[in-house]
Amino acid sequence: MPVAVTLCESQYCAPFPFTSAALQTIEKQNPHIETHVINSQTIKAFYEPIHPPLRLLILGAGADAIPLTQFAKLLGWRITVVDHRPGYIIKDRFPYVDQLLYRTPETLHDDLDINQFNALIVMTHNIEYDQRYLKALVYCEIPFIGLLGPVHRKIKLLQSLGNDASKISSRVFGPVGLDIGAETPEEIALSIMSGIHAELNKRNGQQLSNDNYGHLPDYVQR
Numbered sequence: 001m002p003v004a005v006t007l008c009e010s011q012y013c014a015p016f017p018f019t020s021a022a023l024q025t026i027e028k029q030n031p032h033i034e035t036h037v038i039n040s041q042t043i044k045a046f047y048e049p050i051h052p053p054l055r056l057l058i059l060g061a062g063a064d065a066i067p068l069t070q071f072a073k074l075l076g077w078r079i080t081v082v083d084h085r086p087g088y089i090i091k092d093r094f095p096y097v098d099q100l101l102y103r104t105p106e107t108l109h110d111d112l113d114i115n116q117f118n119a120l121i122v123m124t125h126n127i128e129y130d131q132r133y134l135k136a137l138v139y140c141e142i143p144f145i146g147l148l149g150p151v152h153r154k155i156k157l158l159q160s161l162g163n164d165a166s167k168i169s170s171r172v173f174g175p176v177g178l179d180i181g182a183e184t185p186e187e188i189a190l191s192i193m194s195g196i197h198a199e200l201n202k203r204n205g206q207q208l209s210n211d212n213y214g215h216l217p218d219y220v221q222r
Contacts, residue, residue, distance in 0.1 A: 056117065059122045145173065151174065
């Protein structure tokens with residue numbers, strides 16, 4: 001019979017040795033099966049770490065943000081879209097978004113924990129607002145900050161921060177996304193989400209056939 005074990009704050013929520021094995025699974029991030037003997041009964045238990053949903057913050061609610069939210073939702077992300085234009089923050093335009101917020105760059109942090117997000121994309125298509133939003137992010141801890149546009153645009157935006165640029169420059173990716181020859185908004189959205197996943201998973205985003213087979217899941221290697 002399958003046994004489901006859930007850990008909580010109390011050490012008594014799951015009986016030993018399930019608790020110990022589950023904690024080791026979380027520490028090592030290694031799904032596996034263990035055999036336990038409890039009251040002379042042999043029990044096989046499968047342990048797999050379950051992570052909370054990833055969170056994406058999009059600054060800019062233009063038309064190209066719509067397919068980005070669709071791709072992110074398909075991948076299980078929790079999505080927040082922010083824009084400084086009230087007319088753009090319309091639920092009918094973003095049915096897959098978990099949170100729509102009207103925020104100017106100066107009020108971005110109002111009732112919003114910026115550091116809860118795993119990735120952020122700045123896509124207002126207005127360099128002045130991109131500068132102001134980026135300025136509001138210099139003390140954030142978000143590991144991935146994506147910018148649209150060519151490299152020289154990213155350089156200009158970082159230069160506008162002065163000495164504060166060093167606080168986030170290593171986490172700013174621009175142009176954001178993997179090079180897949182994207183042209184349409186949907187292709188660009190795919191490129192962006194692929195780039196985010198590659199970076200967060202510390203992968204280079206190349207073809208699996210060119211990768212070291214030792215990195216592939218078992219079902220792919222068979």
